[in-house]
Amino acid sequence: MTASLPEPEIAREWLASMTLIRRFEERAGEMYARAKIGGFLHLSIGEEATIVGSARALREQDYLISTYRSHGNAIARGTPPERVMAELFGRVGGCCGGHGGSMHMFDYERRFMGGYGIVGGNLPIGAGIGLASDYLGRDEVTLCAFGDGASNQGTFGETLNLAALWRLPVLFMVVNNQFGMGTSIERHSAVTDLQRKGESLGVPGTSCDGMDVLDTHRVVSETLQRVREERRPLLVEAITYRFRGHSMADPEEYRTKEEVAHWRERDPIPQFGALLEAEGMLDDAGRERIEREAQERVERAVAFAEESPFPAPESLYEDVYVLEGQVHGRYHQ
Amino acid sequence: MSELRYREALNAALAEELARDERVVLMGEDIGVFGGSFKVTEGLLERFGERRVRDTPISENTIVGMGVGGAMTGLRPVVELMTINFSLLAFDQIVNHAAHIRYMFGGHVSVPLTIRMPQGAGHQLGPTHSHCLEAMFLHVPGLLVAVPATAADAKGLLKSAIRDENPVIFIEHESLYGVRGVVPEDPETLVPFGQARICREGTDVTIVGVSRMALTCERAAARLAREHEVQAEVIDPRTLRPLDLDTILDSVRKTNRCVVVEEGWPHGGVGANLAALIAEHAFDDLDAPVARVSGADVPMPYSKPLEDIAYPHEPQVMDAALATLGQTAGAA
Numbered sequence: 205m206t207a208s209l210p211e212p213e214i215a216r217e218w219l220a221s222m223t224l225i226r227r228f229e230e231r232a233g234e235m236y237a238r239a240k241i242g243g244f245l246h247l248s249i250g251e252e253a254t255i256v257g258s259a260r261a262l263r264e265q266d267y268l269i270s271t272y273r274s275h276g277n278a279i280a281r282g283t284p285p286e287r288v289m290a291e292l293f294g295r296v297g298g299c300c301g302g303h304g305g306s307m308h309m310f311d312y313e314r315r316f317m318g319g320y321g322i323v324g325g326n327l328p329i330g331a332g333i334g335l336a337s338d339y340l341g342r343d344e345v346t347l348c349a350f351g352d353g354a355s356n357q358g359t360f361g362e363t364l365n366l367a368a369l370w371r372l373p374v375l376f377m378v379v380n381n382q383f384g385m386g387t388s389i390e391r392h393s394a395v396t397d398l399q400r401k402g403e404s405l406g407v408p409g410t411s412c413d414g415m416d417v418l419d420t421h422r423v424v425s426e427t428l429q430r431v432r433e434e435r436r437p438l439l440v441e442a443i444t445y446r447f448r449g450h451s452m453a454d455p456e457e458y459r460t461k462e463e464v465a466h467w468r469e470r471d472p473i474p475q476f477g478a479l480l481e482a483e484g485m486l487d488d489a490g491r492e493r494i495e496r497e498a499q500e501r502v503e504r505a506v507a508f509a510e511e512s513p514f515p516a517p518e519s520l521y522e523d524v525y526v527l528e529g530q531v532h533g534r535y536h537q
Numbered sequence: 538m539s540e541l542r543y544r545e546a547l548n549a550a551l552a553e554e555l556a557r558d559e560r561v562v563l564m565g566e567d568i569g570v571f572g573g574s575f576k577v578t579e580g581l582l583e584r585f586g587e588r589r590v591r592d593t594p595i596s597e598n599t600i601v602g603m604g605v606g607g608a609m610t611g612l613r614p615v616v617e618l619m620t621i622n623f624s625l626l627a628f629d630q631i632v633n634h635a636a637h638i639r640y641m642f643g644g645h646v647s648v649p650l651t652i653r654m655p656q657g658a659g660h661q662l663g664p665t666h667s668h669c670l671e672a673m674f675l676h677v678p679g680l681l682v683a684v685p686a687t688a689a690d691a692k693g694l695l696k697s698a699i700r701d702e703n704p705v706i707f708i709e710h711e712s713l714y715g716v717r718g719v720v721p722e723d724p725e726t727l728v729p730f731g732q733a734r735i736c737r738e739g740t741d742v743t744i745v746g747v748s749r750m751a752l753t754c755e756r757a758a759a760r761l762a763r764e765h766e767v768q769a770e771v772i773d774p775r776t777l778r779p780l781d782l783d784t785i786l787d788s789v790r791k792t793n794r795c796v797v798v799e800e801g802w803p804h805g806g807v808g809a810n811l812a813a814l815i816a817e818h819a820f821d822d823l824d825a826p827v828a829r830v831s832g833a834d835v836p837m838p839y840s841k842p843l844e845d846i847a848y849p850h851e852p853q854v855m856d857a858a859l860a861t862l863g864q865t866a867g868a869a
Contacts (some may be wrong), residue, residue, distance in 0.1 A: 267610070300643035310642035317609065318642060322633050328599040329634065332606020332614075339562060339588065340611055362599035369594065523644030524678050526702035530730035531681065531779055 207422035212485040218260060218417055219480060220494045222252035222473050225276040227498040228285050231506060232275065232292055236452045240509075241292045245306050246273040250415075250447035253472035254379055255280050257412075257420025258347060258442070261428055267337075267346040269317040269330045271379075272307035273446075277349065278319070283311040285501055286508035297512030303523070315344075323384075324357025326350060327376070331363045331437075334372035338435065345373040345431050347424070353384025355401050356392060367437035368406025375424070375431050376407060376439045379414065385450045386458040399441040407437050414444030415470045418479070447471075539722055544714040546688035547577045547653075550695040551615065553724040555585050558613060561699060564591045564600055565617030565653075574619050575655060575714050597623045601652060602630040605638065608650040608704075615699060621656035621708060622668050635704040636679030647702045651695070655709040657749060657800065658837045658848050667837035667844075669800040671747065672807050674706040675777045681705040681730055682777040686751035688718035690775050693728025700727070710749045731779035735788070739768035742794040742858045745785060746773060747807050750798040750849060757854035769858055777807060785811070786819050793824040794861040800848045803831040825861040830854055 209215050229247040236245045248255060251273075259280035262268060270277040275288050283299055291298025292306055300310050300319075309319035317333060320326040330348030337344050354360060355378055367374050378401070384392045395401050399409035412423035420442055427438050445467040449456045456464075480486035525531040541549065555561050563578065569592040572579035582590040593600050597618055604614035618624050624631065635648050658667035674682045681703050685691040691709065698705035736746075736755050739762075746754030751773035758769040770788050774780060789795050795815055797808035808829035815827050833847040859865055 269606075298643070300641060300645070303643050304641040308641045310645060312642075312645045317606075318638070320634075322629055325602070325629060325634060328602020328630060329606035329609070331599070332603035332608070332612075333610045334606075335562075335603055336607045336610040336612045339607070340560075359599055359602065362594075362596035363602075365594060366596060366599055366603065370591075523640050525681075526639065526647050529701040529703065530697055530776075531701075531703060532731070 207418045209418065209479070209483060209485070215480055215485050216490065216494070218256050219473070219476055219486070220497065221256045221280055222417065222476065223494050223498040224285065224501055225252050225255060225279050226473055227502045228279060228288070228505065229275060231502045232289070233448070233452060235292065235506065241306065242294065243305050244272070245292070245452040246450065247448050247452070248273050248276040248446065250467065250471070251379065251381060251444045252276060253417035253420055253476070254414040254442040254444045257417040258349070258377060258424045261421050261424040262347060265315070265344040267315045267317055267333050267344060268349070269326050269333065269346065270319065270349045271323070271326060271351060271354070272319070272321045274309050274319050275306070278309045278311055278316050281311065281314045281316045283309070283314055283316060285505035289505040289509040290512045293509040293512070294514065295509055295512035296515050297508060302515045324350065324354040324359040327354070327359045327363040330374055331367045331372050334367065334374040335370065337373055343432065345375060345428055347375045347377055347428070349377045349379055351384065352378060352380040352382065352389050352398060353392060355398055356384070361405060364402045364405040364407045364437065371436045373431050373435050374437045375427055376402065376437060377424070378439065378441045379444060380441050381444050381446045383450065383458070386454070388458065399439065402439040407439050409439030409441060411441040411443060414442030415472045415475065417472055417476050538719050540717050541688050541720045542714065543688040543691050543709070543716050543718070544575060544577050546692035546718070546720045547695055547709065548579060548581070549720070550692040551578065551581060552584065554696055554699045555581065555589060557724070560611060560613040561615060562589050562591065562607070562612055563615050563617065564593050564604060566593055566595055566619050568592060568617050573617070575711065577714070578617065597626040598630050601627040602634060604650045604652065605630060605634045605648055608648045609638065609646050613649050613699060615651045615653060618652060618654040620666065620711070621654045621670050622666050624654055624670065631706070632677050636677050640679060648704045649702045650704045651698045651707055652705065653707045653709065655711045655714070657711045658844060659712055661839055661841060661844055663839040664836035669748070669832060671708055671777055672801050672805055672810070675807060675810065679704065680778060682708065683730065683775065684708045684748040684777055685775055686713065686746070686748055686773050688716065689720045690728050690734065692720055693726060694730070694775065697727045697729060708748065713749055716752070728775065730776040731781050732775065733781035733784040734773040734775055735784065736771040736773050737769065739770035739792065741768045741792055742770070742796060742861055743785065743788040743792045744769050744771045744854065744858060745795065745797045745811065746771060747799040750800060753849065753851055754798050754854055757851040757858070760851060761855055761858055765859060765864070767858065767862065782814055782818070786815065789815055789819045790822045793822055795823070796828040796830060796854065796857045796861060798830040798849055798854050800832045802834055803829060804834065806831055828857045828861055830857045
């Protein structure tokens with residue numbers, strides 16, 4: 205079953221968003237190699253269809269919570285790339301003031317609830333957000349994204365069970381990029397058909413082609429609709445692939461160049477671009493404009509990040525606590 | 538004022554805060570239908586309903602994590618962990634998430650979550666069920682830590698905890714649940730964090746007692762006065778984060794001697810931290826090193842005679858106090 209394309213303007217916006225994420229991630233990789241970015245950097249190159257297809261299925265009031273590989277999630281949701289790049293650079297202008305870095309992005313205003321360095325750590329939190337929505341009588345739903353590796357973490361079983369028991373409005377999206385860091389799915393999961401992995405816990409699942417933004421959008425939209433109407437959790441497995449290593453530090457010795465090349469033939473961005481061209485929704489000028497605007501936006505993001513100051517030493521202790529309640533200031537212990 | 542047991546005072550605090558603020562929601566194992574394994578939540582399900590008092594499966598890490606997520610998006614969850622022993626299963630959500638989210642997300646969100654748990658040995662429950670781990674939580678920036686020893690403090694501090702915007706580790710004690718005390722009835726009487734209670738005034742030695750040990754130290758001080766004419770000043774810190782260090786330092790400047798008494802293990806314990814702080818701030822006022830009385834550096838044994846000597850009682854406190862004065866009890 206193939207999904208129908210959205211309106212041309214919307215379709216082009218999806219392509220533009222994926223392109224922006226791709227160019228951003230490539231540039232972030234370069235900045236990392238130049239030591240402008242420290243720590244770990246987990247790029248989502250190759251996963252853009254999963255990111256944009258799912259983000260575009262959410263309404264403004266819905267929540268999104270993701271993993272440490274979340275620059276794309278934040279940008280797709282609307283966080284300015286400037287704020288994301290500045291966070292990567294560790295500057296005050298970053299979305300977390302430089303306190304979080306690549307693995308801990310956050311944008312409350314746009315209901316992007318993080319950005320988590322612990323594999324599986326975001327699942328209970330996603331369910332808690334669903335609990336709040338349900339408890340407070342609001343109709344928003346939560347999309348909780350995590351990787352195939354996280355499906356083996358204890359929190360997967362605990363959270364899905366509780367979400368099913370309490371009928372929490374959460375869509376659990378397994379972003380199956382075939383690897384838990386350096387361990388392929390056949391070597392880390394006894395059940396590799398991940399859409400079924402939540403069934404025994406009370407959370408039925410479906411899968412989508414995570415390299416196809418149209419299919420991802422269709423399946424996630426339909427599933428979100430069910431979550432919203434039936435007020436219960438569901439699971440979607442997005443089958444995708446990351447073209448780069450787990451992080452910038454990964455020499456990728458666990459997979460062959462042929463395998464990567466095979467998946468690159470299904471690069472979501474040229475694939476969707478070709479579809480739009482075939483449907484008469486995109487011409488050469490349009491394609492060039494999308495590419496140029498993405499590049500320009502990323503350059504502006506880098507410039508903003510470069511100019512944003514580092515946090516002052518005096519700010520080290522800020523925001524550990526909310527003050528003026530039981531904590532009155534930094535105290536000597 | 539009325540006289541309530543510690544567990545009844547906690548029950549009153551929960552009931553009052555549930556009535557006061559619609560956003561307060563309780564979650565924990567067997568807190569509803571069973572009334573709580575220590576009966577702290579008895580009657581609350583009947584009164585407030587299952588939307589607000591929720592029995593959970595046995596999933597400590599996830600229950601706490603759900604409390605974190607709920608707290609980030611408008612709720613005031615109070616999570617009960619059946620005992621502090623099981624909090625070890627939830628350490629990822631407590632440390633990496635509850636304690637760190639505000640800071641790592643640049644102050645753009647807060648986590649007004651209270652996590653309640655009782656601790657303590659003395660019922661022959663053996664090594665996995667007898668921990669006193671306040672030092673582990675004290676260690677973590679981003680958490681508040683309360684260790685009330687009296688019914689009044691339990692009620693007042695729990696209300697403060699629930700109303701505060703920060704994540705609170707609220708440590709009760711299994712052996713204190715039945716202890717009675719005078720408790721204010723006014724639902725707006727709160728006990729602030731960072732304010733120690735001077736249980737007994739004295740001039741000869743300062744004794745700081747954590748959680749149940751505050752009561753042990755009060756009894757030890759009475760015996761010190763009666764049997765040895767030593768006037769000890771006993772301080773119950775009530776909260777470890779924030780800690781009322783000033784009250785302790787004022788006392789040490791007066792008495793020149795200090796003993797810290799805790800049930801937890803010695804290395805990296807509350808006493809270790811406090812001894813360092815006192816040495817840093819009041820070195821010239823000390824006539825003796827700060828003494829520590831703590832639980833034995835062993836997993837808690839099951840057999841009664843071993844368990845009895847594996848955590849402090851009055852004689853050990855008295856011995857330590859007298860030793861700082863260059864005296865011995867000869868009684869312990």
